[in-house]
Amino acid sequence: MAEIRRPDDMVRITTPELAKAFIDEQIRLVKEQVGDKKVLLALSGGVDSSVVAALLIKAVGDQLVCVHVNHGLLRKGEPEQVIQVFRNEMKANLIYVDATDRFLDKLAGVSDPETKRKIIGGEFIEVFAEEARKLDGIEFLAQGTIWPDILESEAGIKAHHNAGGLPEDLNFELVEPVRILFKDEVRMVGKVLGLPDNMVYRQPFPGPGLGVRCPGAITRDRLEAVRESDAILREEFEKNGLAGKVWQYFTVVPDFKSTGVKDGKRTFDWPCIIRAINTTDVMEVTVEHLSPELMDHLVSRIIKEVPGINRVLYDFTPKPPATVEWE
Secondary structure, three states, rough: OOOOOOOOOOOOOHHHHHHHHHHHHHHHHHHHHOOOOEEEEEEEOOOHHHHHHHHHHHHHHHHHHEEEEEEOOOOOOOHHHHHHHHHHOOOEEEEEEOHHHHHHHHHHOOOOOOHHHHHHHHHHHHHHHHHOOOOEEEEEEOOOHHHHHHHHHHHOOOOOHHHHOOOOOOOOEEEEOOOOHHHHHHHHHHOOOOOHHHHHHHOOOOOHHHHOOOOOEEEEEHHHHHHHHHHHHHHHHOOOOOOOOOOEEEEEEOOOEEEEEEEEEEEEEEEEEEEEEEEEEEOEEEEEEOOOHHHHHHHHHHHHHOOOOEEEEEOOEEOOOOOOOOO
């Protein structure tokens, strides 16, 4: 099969009408490629895989099998949202795998960031491959590859996340219906397909999930502190009109403790670090400066509502010298 490239003269998809035309064309092409065979998709809940899922549901219906692997490192409410949107609302053929214990047991005691990433990535492939082997008649693997992935791969910036990581016995043909689109176009297509705004406009989220926001060896209690503090931050940004304005915002709970006081008694708990940043290319990042009132409110809520936290700090460091994530 010839490689699919974005035409040089392709009109940028900026309107619902252009998105609808793209969707209709992709439905035709997918039906032509897949026929009556089954398609497998790893559905993370991110915008790219979610848009691919919604498009393929329209194209091939229950020939699509979605696998959502919960590795225990997702944000609060994300697995439930995937189930609600795709299984309950779109009636997708969705397999939900709660592999939380499996991942966290493998990560226990591992503090090196790169080793953690490799464990999370490798284990995800293992879980996904195990589910794939249970299914009959799968000949195609759908992916949320988009055009920047191709360009960055060709430029040597990063490896293209394709099927190369799967075991050799899973010899699938790729289905990549949004591979010629830029991220803003994918979002427009997602809107027209009827996905909820909080999925279409979901902020960037690293593949290893909260695993890289829990620096050092991951423990379940500290991971839960990251998840709960992140949920508070997202809720307050939504209330204060920052959710669509700030490119990325999250919390980090590092693996050290400090002395504090609560209810007249000494505490020895973790700090929670807030990071809120803006960028156009991710090569350079600026820091969003929050109002003193919002900062005070965030400190109050996180200290009161998240067990194990006794300080709230704000990361004012741009990129460079800092990276976006802490690990």
